[in-house]
Amino acid sequence: MLQKLGLIIFIAAFGLFIGTLGMNNYTLTDEILEKNFKEEALFDAKIELASMVDQSYSNSYTFTNELSEGIKQLNKVYNAQQAWDKKIYEDTILSIVKSSANGYLVDNKGFMFFLTFGMAIFGALLFILPEAQKPAGIKNNGIYFNPAMTRKWLGICIGTFFISFYIALYFKPQYIANWTMLIDPVSKLINGGEASRWFMYGFLYTISVLVMGIRYIIKYRHSKYQIIRTLSIMFFQTCIAFILPEIMSNLNLPSADLKNMWPLDYSFFFNYRLDKLLTSGAFGIFLLVWGIALFVVGVPVMVYFFGKRWYCSWVCGCGGLAETLGDPFRQLSDKSLKAWKIERYLIHGVLAFAIIMTIGVLYTYFTGSYTLLGFIPTESLKSSYGFLIGSIFSGVVGTGFYPLMGNRVWCRFGCPLAAYLGIIQRFKSKFRITTNGGQCISCGNCSTHCEMGIDVRAYAQKGQDIVRSSCVGCGVCSAVCPRGVLNLENAETDSRIMIAPDVLLGNLMEK
Amino acid sequence: MQHVVIIGNGISGITAARHIRKQSDCKITVISGETDHFFSRTALMYVYMGQMKFEHTKPYEDWFWEKNRIELKRAWVKTIDFEEKKLYFRLPNNIDKEAKIGGSISYDKLILALGSTPNKFGWKGQNLAGVQGLYSYQDLKSLEETTPRIKKAVIVGGGLIGVELAEMLHSRGIEVTFLVRENSFWNTVIPPEESTLISRHIKENHINIKFSSELDEIIGDENGQVKAIKTKNGDEIECQFVGLTVGVNPNISLLKVPQGNMIGREKPAFVLGVGGIKLNLGILVNEYLETNIPDVYAIGDCVEHENPQKGRKKLEQIWYTGRIMGETIARTITGKRTKYQPGVFFNSAKFFDIEYQTFGQVPAELPEDTKTFYWEHSSGRICVRINYTAENQAVTGMNTFGIRMRHEVWDEWISSAKRIEYVLENLSKANFDPEFFKQHEAEILKKYNTETGSSLTLKSKKGIFSKIF
Numbered sequence: 015m016l017q018k019l020g021l022i023i024f025i026a027a028f029g030l031f032i033g034t035l036g037m038n039n040y041t042l043t044d045e046i047l048e049k050n051f052k053e054e055a056l057f058d059a060k061i062e063l064a065s066m067v068d069q070s071y072s073n074s075y076t077f078t079n080e081l082s083e084g085i086k087q088l089n090k091v092y093n094a095q096q097a098w099d100k101k102i103y104e105d106t107i108l109s110i111v112k113s114s115a116n117g118y119l120v121d122n123k124g125f126m127f128f129l130t131f132g133m134a135i136f137g138a139l140l141f142i143l144p145e146a147q148k149p150a151g152i153k154n155n156g157i158y159f160n161p162a163m164t165r166k167w168l169g170i171c172i173g174t175f176f177i178s179f180y181i182a183l184y185f186k187p188q189y190i191a192n193w194t195m196l197i198d199p200v201s202k203l204i205n206g207g208e209a210s211r212w213f214m215y216g217f218l219y220t221i222s223v224l225v226m227g228i229r230y231i232i233k234y235r236h237s238k239y240q241i242i243r244t245l246s247i248m249f250f251q252t253c254i255a256f257i258l259p260e261i262m263s264n265l266n267l268p269s270a271d272l273k274n275m276w277p278l279d280y281s282f283f284f285n286y287r288l289d290k291l292l293t294s295g296a297f298g299i300f301l302l303v304w305g306i307a308l309f310v311v312g313v314p315v316m317v318y319f320f321g322k323r324w325y326c327s328w329v330c331g332c333g334g335l336a337e338t339l340g341d342p343f344r345q346l347s348d349k350s351l352k353a354w355k356i357e358r359y360l361i362h363g364v365l366a367f368a369i370i371m372t373i374g375v376l377y378t379y380f381t382g383s384y385t386l387l388g389f390i391p392t393e394s395l396k397s398s399y400g401f402l403i404g405s406i407f408s409g410v411v412g413t414g415f416y417p418l419m420g421n422r423v424w425c426r427f428g429c430p431l432a433a434y435l436g437i438i439q440r441f442k443s444k445f446r447i448t449t450n451g452g453q454c455i456s457c458g459n460c461s462t463h464c465e466m467g468i469d470v471r472a473y474a475q476k477g478q479d480i481v482r483s484s485c486v487g488c489g490v491c492s493a494v495c496p497r498g499v500l501n502l503e504n505a506e507t508d509s510r511i512m513i514a515p516d517v518l519l520g521n522l523m524e525k
Numbered sequence: 526m527q528h529v530v531i532i533g534n535g536i537s538g539i540t541a542a543r544h545i546r547k548q549s550d551c552k553i554t555v556i557s558g559e560t561d562h563f564f565s566r567t568a569l570m571y572v573y574m575g576q577m578k579f580e581h582t583k584p585y586e587d588w589f590w591e592k593n594r595i596e597l598k599r600a601w602v603k604t605i606d607f608e609e610k611k612l613y614f615r616l617p618n619n620i621d622k623e624a625k626i627g628g629s630i631s632y633d634k635l636i637l638a639l640g641s642t643p644n645k646f647g648w649k650g651q652n653l654a655g656v657q658g659l660y661s662y663q664d665l666k667s668l669e670e671t672t673p674r675i676k677k678a679v680i681v682g683g684g685l686i687g688v689e690l691a692e693m694l695h696s697r698g699i700e701v702t703f704l705v706r707e708n709s710f711w712n713t714v715i716p717p718e719e720s721t722l723i724s725r726h727i728k729e730n731h732i733n734i735k736f737s738s739e740l741d742e743i744i745g746d747e748n749g750q751v752k753a754i755k756t757k758n759g760d761e762i763e764c765q766f767v768g769l770t771v772g773v774n775p776n777i778s779l780l781k782v783p784q785g786n787m788i789g790r791e792k793p794a795f796v797l798g799v800g801g802i803k804l805n806l807g808i809l810v811n812e813y814l815e816t817n818i819p820d821v822y823a824i825g826d827c828v829e830h831e832n833p834q835k836g837r838k839k840l841e842q843i844w845y846t847g848r849i850m851g852e853t854i855a856r857t858i859t860g861k862r863t864k865y866q867p868g869v870f871f872n873s874a875k876f877f878d879i880e881y882q883t884f885g886q887v888p889a890e891l892p893e894d895t896k897t898f899y900w901e902h903s904s905g906r907i908c909v910r911i912n913y914t915a916e917n918q919a920v921t922g923m924n925t926f927g928i929r930m931r932h933e934v935w936d937e938w939i940s941s942a943k944r945i946e947y948v949l950e951n952l953s954k955a956n957f958d959p960e961f962f963k964q965h966e967a968e969i970l971k972k973y974n975t976e977t978g979s980s981l982t983l984k985s986k987k988g989i990f991s992k993i994f
Binding site for chain 2: 149150151152154155156157158159160236237238239242345350351450451452453455456457458459461462471472475489492493496497498501502517518519520521522523524
């Protein structure tokens with residue numbers, strides 16, 4: 015009953031959240047243009063957008079669309095003139111849209127924030143918390159009857175929403191300007207300024223991890239491993255990824271997500287970031303050294319002792335979202351041998367791409383030359399990586415496809431850091447998932463609920479340890495096993511059983 | 526090239542096929558009328574509860590069989606001619622719409638892995654619509670068809686499948702009444718303390734469990750659909766579904782021939798079935814899993830051992846023994862005649878949220894020469910029992926509920942007759958619970974010390990850092 019009410023409140027708040035996109039009126043003024051355009055482009059802009067100025071628009075889409083078209087025309091001209099410095103980017107358009115808005119939402123940001131985010135969180139918690147009254151233990155009943163979790167209509171709707179959201183966020187943020195407005199009160203509180211699209215994204219991300227983290231903890235509350243691991247994810251997302259960088263920039267320091275590292279943080283060695291760190295004194299140098307030490311020393315040492323799980327399912331932001339918001343979709347990952355083959359080509363391909371791209375970027379940084387080895391154009395390498403991997407793969411596909419291909423699409427097929435961590439886990443680590451003698455009954459719960467698409471059962475039923483580069487150590491196979499067969503363990507590297515025994519434990523027949 | 530034919534694609538038959546393929550190049554055909562591919566029978570419950578799809582219960586992808594040259598044939602066997610070494614398939618008919626193939630097939634070696642079938646004890650109304658057991662894929666299908674329309678169900682028989690069926694129906698919001706003949710759950714198999722613990726847990730999950738109740742008859746309505754049951758105490762319970770889970774018996778109807786009037790005759794040790802094959806409750810086999818007919822073997826649930834190993838039963842119808850027989854018979858078929866020699870007994874189950882493992886022998890009633898140590902956590906959901914010989918304190922068996930234990934360690938402790946004190950001092954070595962789980966070894970040891978006046982101390986702790994470094 016309470017849960018139904020919670021669901022209704024959540025859906026209403028979510029509907030209103032979508033509705034806010036069309037809530038404002040818009041009037042473009044000369045002042046706004048002057049504020050947002052560089053001097054050299056202002057004259058052109060005033061001419062190009064003359065028909066819009068001082069007109070009142072009640073439809074946000076018409077306004078945003080007309081504005082975007084106008085700016086597209088301007089950019090066309092600048093492209094033709096090769097006047098790169100005059101070009102206008104999404105953030106400027108977003109800022110114009112925001113400044114032009116007026117109406118109920120603009121005047122009542124705080125109240126609207128409460129009605130959308132506040133009520134959505136309240137509704138979600140009302141839906142989630144009563145689960146704690148049921149007996150603790152694995153309860154996956156009915157997930158295959160649920161249209162959201164089985165690629166049925168609701169799953170497709172959710173996927174479409176995620177995909178549209180990411181496309182708008184990365185490429186057309188002006189269309190979701192009102193959402194950044196909703197977050198302004200929070201942004202003012204934390205850093206005194208208005209919310210950028212990335213602040214809005216970070217906030218939404220953190221809220222998702224926290225609310226769905228609570229859901230996860232309740233669902234797996236019989237397992238201390240799952241509780242501690244999820245608290246860790248929630249902590250790293252909230253404090254290290256979201257709040258700490260804001261504090262840094264409040265203190266006028268270069269801000270950084272201290273747990274993010276190259277090659278996942280693919281722009282770490284980009285010239286503008288290196289310049290910023292190198293010119294920011296001791297703290298900048300610290301960030302540079304920290305960032306390099308993390309992947310040069312931190313990764314091999316930690317993976318050797320604990321497996322890649324120390325990062326992928328305890329610390330990482332992408333992993334954090336996958337484990338919390340993505341948990342309802344974990345069973346959708348493809349377990350076939352074919353999927354495994356594709357996975358290995360793709361993920362190692364992306365790692366190679368990231369390495370070559372970074373070498374190119376650093377080569378340009380140090381030599382000033384824009385062609386590596388005489389034929390590799392470093393700038394287009396950089397921009398195509400950013401577009402294809404940074405935006406499309408990790409965002410649009412990585413999260414957008416949760417309800418279609420499972421919650422670890424990016425981590426499994428695309429993340430170059432996961433590939434790097436995985437290589438060490440596979441060849442030099444104490445970590446493995448052990449199989450408990452001959453006790454497997456081949457039921458398949460482990461494989462079904464493995465988010466990385468590992469056919470865990472294939473190992474368990476022949477008494478072989480699971481040593482796979484992709485395993486993120488979430489521990490769910492062990493949790494769902496009805497016979498206590500699987501356990502995540504660290505022990506001597508050479509004690510991992512890599513070759514299945516001839517017959518399983520429990521058979522004393524003569525050899 | 527010899528042709529090995531296996532009837533039955535369950536865990537025994539498939540294990541045999543896989544191991545024969547590993548060790549030889551002979552032609553292998555596996556016949557099943559139940560499904561196209563091997564699936565895990567134990568996972569049918571999860572399909573019904575919506576945790577998995579049927580596809581997920583298949584331990585091997587569909588290409589596996591062709592790649593390993595294991596031919597699969599979907600058909601029901603009608604009869605076997607052991608003289609001619611030939612199987613005849615049932616023709617397709619209305620009852621078996623899925624049995625497509627007629628005709629016959631010849632074999633050089635035949636392995637019977639026929640499985641078992643739910644017991645029905647001749648109750649009045651046992652064939653009404655809405656009355657069924659839970660064993661086969663077809664049982665799952667009929668359960669899926671019947672139960673969406675029902676509100677109340679009665680389950681008869683307090684064993685493992687009974688609890689599973691109760692959990693399944695309960696997950697779909699069906700009110701379940703559970704009739705158990707004994708006065709506590711499963712107490713013919715597990716000792717009273719464990720039985721009490723599980724009985725409590727079943728009740729905790731809102732299953733209406735009625736002890737000391739036996740089914741008298743099942744009452745149908747005018748459409749031949751069950752509408753109630755009557756117990757021997759005379760209670761009538763309204764229900765639209767009756768689950769019969771009073772154990773299973775070897776599925777050997779294929780081999781049986783009419784035996785004439787048995788009344789007044791002493792029960793013989795065996796009867797002869799089709800082609801003279803020796804049957805009793807199951808297909809009788811010697812320690813090599815050979816039947817009395819040359820080149821015909823039997824494994825798994827359908828087997829009755831003529832001379833079981835000391836301490837083992839003639840019929841042991843569990844997943845693990847089926848698999849061990851499959852592994853063993855493969856050796857024999859591929860040229861090395863090998864005795865069936867299961868090691869230390871082990872089994873496992875899960876009752877709602879409580880996992881159960883057992884190693885060695887822990888009978889319901891304590892044998893005279895055996896002592897027992899039992900510890901139960903204050904939550905009433907976790908317990909450990911260890912049996913040991915009175916004479917030299919060697920451990921003989923262990924039950925654990927709610928703590929995962931390492932099979933390998935207990936196998937070694939029991940087979941090498943380690944003393945109880947050694948086992949308790951080193952109990953952490955057997956702990957297989959996930960990291961960060963509370964460990965109970967110290968508390969367990971304390972109880973033993975108090976009871977026996979000893980002063981044992983823990984020799985090792987599992988702790989996360991002791992394992993990393």
